Amino acid sequence: MFKSFTNYSFQKKDSLFIILGLLCLTPLISSPVALILGFTLATLGFVPTSIDLSALTKKTLAYSIVGLGFGINLDEAIVATKDGFGIIVTSIFCTLILGWFLTKAFKIDKKTGYLISAGTAICGGSAIAAVAPAINAKNDQTSLALAVVFILNSVALFVFPVIGHLLEMSQHAFGVWSAIAIHDTSSVVGAASAYGDEALLTATTLKLARALWIIPVAFISALLFKGDSKKITVPFFILFYCFAIFIAYALPDYQVLYQGIFNISKQVLVMCLFLIGAGITVKKVKDAGVKPLVLGVLLWIVISTSSLVYILYFM
Template sequence: MSRNIHFIPFVLGLGYCLTPYANSPSALVVGFLLSAIGWVPRQVPLAKITKKLLAYSIVGLGFGIPFQQALSVTSHGIGLIITTIFGTLLLGVLLTKWLNINLRTGYLISAGTAICGGSAIAAVSPAINAKDDQTGLALATVFVLNSVALFVFPVIGHALGLSQTQFGTWAAVAIHDTSSVVGAASAYGEQALTTATTLKLARALWIIPVTLISALAFGSKNKKWVLPYFIFFYCAAIGISDQLPQFSDYYQSIFALAKRALVVCLFLIGCGISLDKIKAAGSKPLILGVSLWVVISIASLTWVLYQ
């Protein structure tokens, strides 16, 4: 009976996220508080639901992004994407050796920072034959930093007077997971959301070549790679809305629904945060993650400000 009682605050929290009063940061906090108190039903497969809902939400966002704008944002930021991805990976390997961290653990943290957080770690992990504890440690490290970024980045953006486009570009490059990028950008503004989503997914496509390169570098023959196929459906959604403009009213409805679904995603992510996960990150991996994060954040912010 006591287990079923936990569904009541969980459902109430979920209902709150469906209202206009909830935004991404508040949804994350509510989810985390429920998790800390122990009011999250254990039988709910949070990770599985979040992963699918996030993918559907991002595809839905594609219906609200103009094709020419997506093309412009991607072409404008391609140099920044390539430079930060491979620069982060190289710096990550050097810091991993300096901090005397397990090479695979450090590389996974670097890949998660360089591309798109948990998705990159999930793709690269089997390609380099990483163990479960190494993958879990990398995920925990990136997860903690994602949660911090969701709150810190909008504050810094407003303090520096960043425009919507500037903030969207910065968030797409410097924040790890797509969910946190979209969450922070949506809290900043509509244009920031469009820019951040488009650039982040263009960045996420680099999972494919990075995974292949990683497999060769670590001498792995494992072919069980997890690729984010939803990115291709997102591109298809942009194309459909561009080629069939007569259904624009429906596209805007889908876009609005997708944004609300993303708030629910942040709530579910908050429900999955625990103090044990934070402790599991440990000091050295966390130092590595923070160091890479600070470097890529400052470098990309400088580029955005002086571009």
């Protein structure tokens, strides 16, 4: 009887995990909530051992990134890149280089630190999701980086508009600053829309341009983390990501379909975050300590203040 009860209990756990995972494919669950849900289930021991979370997460992350490519307007992204090429390139590579040195200085796990740097440099969770498979990051490394980014995103959503008004920034200037200094596109849109329509348009367009830099950064990341092997792991999903952008550009008559794929991909990415959260344990969080969060905060302060000074005095 005890054996049958145990089996029944495990079946209930498996069902709860699957139901919540599927629920993440709906708009009812946001990205941070999905990550917390996964972590909570892992803490309570409700994660099925029969599921290879690492393999499943890597595949679904790759698929979601490819789908997000259909949401990139190539014309707008190229124009925005030309207009803000200097500040985009400088902010991305300076953040990655600074992150590399700080990761060594704080003795943080190399891949975790690099993912936090990539998320800060480009576009938050999407960049982390794209770079993680390219460097063969583990679930706990990816999840810690995502957690740091989501915390700072939440802060930026409320703090940036307040600072913008205090400094009496123009709509255009605030839009540029939001696109450069706020991690995720969703938070960029939220902060910029609270500031004004022109700020929203500027921020969204420039953020699209930054999203294109996922492609070269993923390839560079694969080179940097190839390890002792002479062979480079080619992140094929990035090639398909490029192909998705090209299809949306070459065949513009199917924008409704592309938008549908883009929206589905965003929800698949939310489910990925649920799976990543399910791979986190309390022990792993304790072992990591506060250093990853300190790294994320320092990088964020540097990119926020330096870009703000440039926008206010040199643009």
